[in-house]
Amino acid sequence: MIARALTRKGTALLKMAKCSKDYEPAIETFQKALTEHRNPDTLKKLNDAEKAKKDLEQQEYFDPKIAYEEREKGNECFKQQKYPEAVKHYTESLRRNPKDPKAYSNRAACYTKLGALPEGLKDAEKCIELDPTFSKGYTRKGAVQFFMKEYDKALETYQEGLKHDANNQELLDGVRRCVEQINKANRGDLSPEELKERQAKAMQDPEIQNILSDPVMRQVLVDFQENPKAAQEHMKNPMVMNKIQKLVSAGIVQMR
Template sequence: MEEVADEEKEVKQRKAEAQKEKEAGNAAYKKKDFDTAILHYSKALELDDEDVSFLTNRAAVYLEMGKYEDCIKDCDKAVERGRELRADYKMIARALTRKGTAMGKTAKCSKDYEPVIETYQKALTEHRNPDTLKKLNEAEKAKKELEQQEYFDPNLADEEREKGNEYFKQQKYPEAIKHYTESIKRNPKNPKAYSNRAACYTKLGAMPEGLKDAEKCIELDPTFTKGYTRKGAVQFFMKEYEKALETYQEGLKHDANNQELLEGVRSCVKQINRTSRGDVTPEELKERQAKAMQDPEIQNILQDPVMRQVLVDFQENPKAAQEHTKNPGVMDKIQKLISAGIVQMK
């Protein structure tokens, strides 16, 4: 019994000495005296191999020193030893997160990020730490950016766009979209591919997709007038004549003599005037009103207490209505409601 007690006493003493070495290592780490920190953590491990934190702390020092392979080895040992000792899940998660960080430091291509992402995911299954989740998101973003860079090839992008154009001429729009999409992947900064794909989506009646591509086209090159004709065409098809008119007018700022844009303006004005005169079928009016009520801008106008009173005055108080017509801001909103078919002027 006395022999057992002596062994227990010796173990306890070694553990206490190991903790002192750890504290000394922590102090050296804070001073950025990394070599000294390594010596203290290594000594702590010699004294007590049942405390995984000695390994994770030494791994942190190796990480700071740029000794990523040594860091990864210590993290692997920490995970292995931690599982043997049934250590706290948080400790194992910390080791895995540190390993993922070290691996990320040496990543040179998108494929190198696959094991990094996998390691962070393993860490999150042990313990869902916000810092690890942030690192995972950053690694996934870095992988995606590198994939785009590796895939970037303007020459192949142009070839794919030309293939898309051939299919478009043959009215094979789904096939054309496939090639325009590949062109965009090969060169995401070319507005022409987005313009071409927007035209395909419009032909197929996929208006939200067409609108998104047209807006991206304008974003990439605000002077490229095709972006405005594409966007205006989608809005016109959706019977959003007021918005289409604004789009065509915006395009004319960059090319005042563009016939396609000028024709778009004429078509929009014609449709807006039709609505203003009430020269639409009941079905058309109902459809326009239903679409307008989903428009946030129209909703805001109708919910505005001032505009609600204005609309009442137009119906019940001709004198007040006359005053309202002198206010450009009010009349602009009234015009939007007229264009949307919500208000009809007799």
């Protein structure tokens, strides 16, 4: 009974908050109701109230002018190789304007310089999501993937970027570097250390794991070793050869 009464009170306070812009009383009331009885409907209303409060705070904090100023401060820090400080300014810029692809792109570059590759990849992908035509998003993402030695993925990223900016030199250079690394694996020119490192990295890749766990591909790999005639037939299948190429680039399969 107490929980139900508190939920009704919280619901009324939530309606009032839409005018008063003060969601805290409703949130506190729903929390008290949940301590009395954990009801799914009350929990949903609490989540709605907390989301409304967060959205309001973001709206009130939104300021494109300050966002631009913070981004420029970040750019100055980046030029001076003060990457942690640059990250702070870009982060504040994004708090002021979460829809700015340039700030995500610039912070991705900082994270890459700092060796925080997963964070850099996430920012680069967000940059592309916000503006699929912005070439910097693809150069940032491709650079992170290249440093992670995911050359096939980096190549795909650079090629996707070239669809939007066919003459972009950074993208073209990225394609060239990836092709060099992929060809190095194809020729079997990797050192034992490079091969071991690339194989260990590849075995953590879900895509490589899926290829190796595919019964059809397992048979293909057996045929490449034991049945040259069947292997020749497999090579006529573009889908199979694409997967073989990924395994070669990953150092899992070596073709002499």
